[in-house]
Amino acid sequence: MSDIATTHATKGTIGENASRPDGGPKVRGEFAFSGDLWADGMLWGRTLRSPHPAARIIAIDIAAALRIPGVHAVVTAADLPASVNYGLEWRDQPVFATDVVRYVGEPVAAVAADHPEAARQACEAIDVQYEPQVPLLDPAEAAAAPPIHPDGNVFRQLTIRTGDPSARGPIVVEGAYEVGMQDQAFMGPEAGLAIPADDGGIDLIVSTQWLHNDRLQVAECLGLAPEKVRLSLGGVGGAFGAREDVSLQIHACLLAQRTARPIKIVYSREESFLGHVHRHPARIWMRHSAEADGRLVSFEARILLDGGAYRSSSYHVVANATCFSAGPYKVENALAEGIGVRTNNPPCGAMRGFGAVQVCFAHEAQMDKLAEACGVDPVEIRLRNALATGDRLLTGQVIEGTLPVARVIREAAALPLPPSPEIADPMTRPGGAGRTADAAHVRRGIGFAVGFKNLMYAEGYMDGSAARCRLSDGLATVTCAAAEVGQGFVTLAQQIARTVLGVEDVLLAPADTSIGSAGSSSASRQTWMSGGAVEKACQAVRAALLQHVADRHGIDPAQLTITDGRVTSTDARDSIDLAVADAAPGVVFEEEVEYHHRITHPLDDDGQGDAHVSLVCAAHRAVVDVDPDLGLIRVVQVATAQDVGRALNPLQVLGQIEGGIAQGLGLATMEELTLRNGRILNPSFTDYLIPTALDMPEVLATLVEEPEPGAPFGAKGVGEPPTISSTPAIVAALRAATGKALNRVPVRPQDIALGDGE
Amino acid sequence: MPERVATLSPIRLSVNGREYQLELDHRTTLLDALRENLDLTGSKKGCDHGQCGACTVMLDGRRANACLIFAVAAQTHDITTIEGVGAAGNLHPLQQAFIDHDGLQCGYCTPGQICSAVAMLAEVEAGWPSAVTPDVAAGPVDLDESETRERMSGNLCRCGAYVNIVAAIQDVVG
Ligand code: FES
Ligand code: FES
Numbered sequence: 001m002s003d004i005a006t007t008h009a010t011k012g013t014i015g016e017n018a019s020r021p022d023g024g025p026k027v028r029g030e031f032a033f034s035g036d037l038w039a040d041g042m043l044w045g046r047t048l049r050s051p052h053p054a055a056r057i058i059a060i061d062i063a064a065a066l067r068i069p070g071v072h073a074v075v076t077a078a079d080l081p082a083s084v085n086y087g088l089e090w091r092d093q094p095v096f097a098t099d100v101v102r103y104v105g106e107p108v109a110a111v112a113a114d115h116p117e118a119a120r121q122a123c124e125a126i127d128v129q130y131e132p133q134v135p136l137l138d139p140a141e142a143a144a145a146p147p148i149h150p151d152g153n154v155f156r157q158l159t160i161r162t163g164d165p166s167a168r169g170p171i172v173v174e175g176a177y178e179v180g181m182q183d184q185a186f187m188g189p190e191a192g193l194a195i196p197a198d199d200g201g202i203d204l205i206v207s208t209q210w211l212h213n214d215r216l217q218v219a220e221c222l223g224l225a226p227e228k229v230r231l232s233l234g235g236v237g238g239a240f241g242a243r244e245d246v247s248l249q250i251h252a253c254l255l256a257q258r259t260a261r262p263i264k265i266v267y268s269r270e271e272s273f274l275g276h277v278h279r280h281p282a283r284i285w286m287r288h289s290a291e292a293d294g295r296l297v298s299f300e301a302r303i304l305l306d307g308g309a310y311r312s313s314s315y316h317v318v319a320n321a322t323c324f325s326a327g328p329y330k331v332e333n334a335l336a337e338g339i340g341v342r343t344n345n346p347p348c349g350a351m352r353g354f355g356a357v358q359v360c361f362a363h364e365a366q367m368d369k370l371a372e373a374c375g376v377d378p379v380e381i382r383l384r385n386a387l388a389t390g391d392r393l394l395t396g397q398v399i400e401g402t403l404p405v406a407r408v409i410r411e412a413a414a415l416p417l418p419p420s421p422e423i424a425d426p427m428t429r430p431g432g433a434g435r436t437a438d439a440a441h442v443r444r445g446i447g448f449a450v451g452f453k454n455l456m457y458a459e460g461y462m463d464g465s466a467a468r469c470r471l472s473d474g475l476a477t478v479t480c481a482a483a484e485v486g487q488g489f490v491t492l493a494q495q496i497a498r499t500v501l502g503v504e505d506v507l508l509a510p511a512d513t514s515i516g517s518a519g520s521s522s523a524s525r526q527t528w529m530s531g532g533a534v535e536k537a538c539q540a541v542r543a544a545l546l547q548h549v550a551d552r553h554g555i556d557p558a559q560l561t562i563t564d565g566r567v568t569s570t571d572a573r574d575s576i577d578l579a580v581a582d583a584a585p586g587v588v589f590e591e592e593v594e595y596h597h598r599i600t601h602p603l604d605d606d607g608q609g610d611a612h613v614s615l616v617c618a619a620h621r622a623v624v625d626v627d628p629d630l631g632l633i634r635v636v637q638v639a640t641a642q643d644v645g646r647a648l649n650p651l652q653v654l655g656q657i658e659g660g661i662a663q664g665l666g667l668a669t670m671e672e673l674t675l676r677n678g679r680i681l682n683p684s685f686t687d688y689l690i691p692t693a694l695d696m697p698e699v700l701a702t703l704v705e706e707p708e709p710g711a712p713f714g715a716k717g718v719g720e721p722p723t724i725s726s727t728p729a730i731v732a733a734l735r736a737a738t739g740k741a742l743n744r745v746p747v748r749p750q751d752i753a754l755g756d757g758e
Numbered sequence: 759m760p761e762r763v764a765t766l767s768p769i770r771l772s773v774n775g776r777e778y779q780l781e782l783d784h785r786t787t788l789l790d791a792l793r794e795n796l797d798l799t800g801s802k803k804g805c806d807h808g809q810c811g812a813c814t815v816m817l818d819g820r821r822a823n824a825c826l827i828f829a830v831a832a833q834t835h836d837i838t839t840i841e842g843v844g845a846a847g848n849l850h851p852l853q854q855a856f857i858d859h860d861g862l863q864c865g866y867c868t869p870g871q872i873c874s875a876v877a878m879l880a881e882v883e884a885g886w887p888s889a890v891t892p893d894v895a896a897g898p899v900d901l902d903e904s905e906t907r908e909r910m911s912g913n914l915c916r917c918g919a920y921v922n923i924v925a926a927i928q929d930v931v932g
Contacts, residue, residue, distance in 0.1 A: 026865030029800020029840030237866030427890035486864030662918025685809035
């Protein structure tokens, strides 16, 4: 916990619903998203992508493309001055395909032209001769198949073994589950502007989740020192994991280097679906055994994740899926095997929930089966097995922080239920206005689910964030490279500075690579990591300010404090009472710090180890109405209680919860990239459906505040938990309403109308 | 490469009360004309195919997807974009309500949501029923939550700020 008092007269401090500093520009249309950028003399870049899931490249002829008026450059792998591969964690992905292509959508060449239309025509004019190969499309065959990449077909195989996995309780439940390929489908397509600089370097303005990692990959491929590649954050139209990997960054910079002109690249919606990683599709088998009263005795799981053609973050998605496969429940005997494989399907990587989403769908279905087998209420069976502080995870790690699993279950279950379907507005029946003829057809179901995951990176990763704070006559300026992607970090940074320094005016410098890395806006980590860095920087400035005042008055700085925006002494005889703005006229205080969380450790051969920094949980109860004949669904209400540590901005926390539920609802009922022969069949918002205002249910939320020791202000990241257990809660409700097995998400109308019963 | 010159036409656009003279390729959408030629980038391109609503503008007060209209076809209309809805210090009540209710996260859909909502309120005012209006002959529409959701369902928000978007609109309706 922070030692800073938070009962401030200063407006917009920690715990208040401070407004987003970018809210004004965003509602006025003035906020510059990366796709809105423009530079004098700029050219438009465009990428040519593979139409084949697997093929040898025999030849590439760019002559015709170069002859098109307005075309300035065509680049292929042969034009890369240095490293030809990139990758978020492991450089296994070609910037441009060389001898083979491994997925539909793999970049093969890029062009720069004076008009997007000329660039499009140039791409069409590039003659690539392919020799199609038989693609490897079934992830179940990948491990044993001939390697389709020099690094092999297995990204990671992780076995977690604890206790005696052969132990058996009298009640055994088993099931096989599947999760389809979900897309982040953020609204602002990938975009960036690369500007060649006079020093031979490049300035790149781009929408990303992690400026410094992008910079490193660009620098390696362009053969530049990292300092010569300067990134700044272009306005980000949502991310959800899909902007953690490089997309157009290297292409744009290479074209800028080549043409000595600024290059703008903006993906179309279709290219966006092809140009970023997706959520790993999963096939999961689980077997639980329990005592007659429902207490778990053993747990077994086999998890197969299709990572697609390149590694991205598959290695760590496998870790999360396996580590959290049993859910937030106590079980002493377990064998969980996770594997992530390479195929010729589109690459998969980070998406909100990161591996925990897929296994939660399975373990929560299992907990319901167990409840039924034991004749125990689904809520009660979860309470009987709930993990708590002091318990061990599957990995043997003892939970030291807060993890109020039982409490989120109770609080979510206690929220009021919606009115019965008979009296509900007929226009809100399943399928939308007028589709379901009468209320007699509607069946209601209620489902419950609980999920958990870790915060921050794991397994010994040395994570950190840098921040700078400057204070001058009451005006604070905070600099941090954390990517604002819509989650509201910029609001929190201001709130933290106001709280620590007692000032109201806090400027945020642009996020760029002029300061050290803030790490990625992922893994629900920025509130903790960059929030921690901003707090630490502000505390250092506060200490310097108080020292300055103490020196001037010849007193001990330990006697000074900042309350309600004023510097005062705890010793009344000092009679010091200065507004922070007047406490040190003309003096500039500036401190830059790095923040790190406690050290974690790798997992051993049995998957055991102190690998996670902190854990977070949430429970969801969903109420659905279903028309079983037509397979139509309406999610009426989702009630949730979430472990937030401490709500630093309750309104923004609620926004994250509602938004996460919307995406969880999407996975439960509509969202899937459908593939045929490795090709995405539905790369558009007509065919890849995401929830609209009509699909969004009523949301009731309870924020469970048990401050996390060691976390800045006791706060936990809040972005991911809503997407983890909302999906299984909705599907449990659908099972309750229909009696169908529904072992696969998304649940489609035909699964309800025509699917198998349990 | 077709002769681009042969397809250029002079066009006039009236945007946010200002008259513009442009020479544009016939195939230029209104959205591209606004964004690329008039530097009015408030209207967003989420899909360019009429699927997301991020490009919503108003033609004579009626909402339209700017990505689905050719600029040449927009010449006879008074066009209002988000830049014409309100300005700093003089926000439209809906803009203020979006801020107050946190009706946005990344904000990419926001200009389209707000333009859509402004025109939607006018539709309600004019008594236009929607697919969920219980009785289309009953006179004034009661813009309750389900009416609001129905009428705003053409504007996608991937951040899922719908609860707060609906609350912001309801707040303005009073
Ligand atoms: S950009 Fe026009 S509807 Fe999506
Ligand atoms: S606020 Fe991000 S898409 Fe709506």
